[in-house]
Amino acid sequence: MKYKVIGMMSGTSLDGLDLCYVHLSVDENGRWQFELQCSESIPYSAEWRLKLSAVEAGNALGYALLDVALGRYFGEQVKAFISKHQLQVDFIASHGHTVFHQPSAHYLTTQLGHGAQINAVSGVPVFCDFRTADVALGGQGAPLVPIGDRLLFADYDFCLNLGGIANISLEEDGVRKAFDIGVANMPLNYFVKSLGLDFDEEGKIARSGQVDQAVFEALNALPFFEKFGVKSLGKEWVFSEVIPRLETIGKTNDQLATAVEHAAYQIGRCLGHFSAKQKGKCLVTGGGAFNQYFLERIAFWAEGTTLIIPGEEIIEQKEALIFALLGVLKYRHEVNCLASVTGAKQDHSAGQLFDYQGKLSS
Structure with missing residues (x-):
């Protein structure tokens, strides 16, 4: 059977909304195939970026209102996407936009962009809220992409995603393992704003800077990096542990250079740890795959691992897919x-369905 689905993803780097229309099918042997039909990345306006970046500092009413507003915005965008490309869609699967993520401390993870609003505006059934059940079961609620790495990208030894956060997925002794490695684009995009830019194109500004060795070492000494295994990061940790240390550096290009070096070092260290057993191919996706300087520094620290950069559509849309x-x-x-x-108590099938029209049988 073929499923015609739109995947929707809004990442912590605040780049925008990714929409990916894909046909998915599985054969009698359980092998999955995908045909990516069309996709769009819709940048957030300055107004939306401000709202999303400031919401955690607001009040409960503001959070609830933004949840509804973003859901309606998502619904409007996907409705226009369907109309523009004249798509036949079975349902939408929406990640939402993560704001609070504190699974270990409070069994908490929250994603803005309410599925009921997307469903009501678009008229298409919506699966969403993929993280909260896992957190309730004692898991980190992240990363969730590794099931797709196993089923759709098994030709690669490692799958590395460079979004706001860097995460990795791999198979070891027949068991899928994955976790957040550390920061990627989030601090880079934060500091480049002082120059009136949204991102550091190809890492040119970072390349011109000098690494602050003391800050580099202080970041690498954070307890989060003591182990490889089940762990995840939220925006709160980045802004409490990483950004303040980088802010002690005087120049923006030096801040960027130090942030890149720290992120690349931790990624290389992680790949080196697992490559001791299985040197191989690493698929790199996410916005950081366009940052040439970042990739060069990862390659430097990850000697022995081959970095594979796919086509632009897979780079941008793999998570939505x-x-x-x-x-x-x-x-x-x-x-x-x-x-x-x-790290949850058990494997499970996560997500909620919103389908006021009753188009899907449960």
Whole structure:
């Protein structure tokens, strides 16, 4: 059977909304295939970026109102996407926009962009809220993409995503393992704003800077980096532990150079740890895959691992594509969240369905 699905992803780097229309199918041997039909990345306006970056400092009413407003905005964008490309869609699978993520301390993870609003505006059934069940089961609620890495990208030894946060996925002794490595684009985009830019194109500004060795070492000494395994990061940690240390550096290009070096070092250290057993190919996706300087520094620290940079559409849309798969697995009542990855009590099928028209049978 072929499933015609739109995956929707809004990442912590605040780049915008990714929409990916894909056909997914599985054969009699359980092998999954995907055909990416079309996609769009819709940048957030300055107004939306301000709202999303400031929401955690506001009040409960402001959070609730933004949840509704963003859901309606998502619904409007996906409705226009469907109309523009004349798509036949079975359902939408939406990640939402993560704001609070504190699984270990409070069993808490929250994503803005309410599925009921997306469903009501677009008229298409919506699967969403893929993280909260895992956190309730004692897991990290992240990363969720590794099930897609296993089913759709098994040709690679490692899958590295460079979004706001860097995360990795790999198979070890027949068990899928994945976790957040550390920061990636989030501090880079934060500091480049002082120059009136949204991002450091190809890492040119970072390349011109000097690494502050003391700050570099202080960042690498943070307790988060003591182990490789089940762990995840939220925006709160980045702004409490990473940004203040980088702010002690005087120049923006030096801040960027130090942030890149720290992120690349931790990624290289992680790849080196697992490459001791299985040197191989690493698929690199996410916005950081366009940062040539970042890639060079990762390659320097990850000697022995081959970095594979796919086409632009996969770089930008891999996470949205895999959330489409998560929606299909939920629809089929199959596991879409792996305990080996998140640390939850058990594998499970996560997500909620909003379908006021009753188009999908449960």
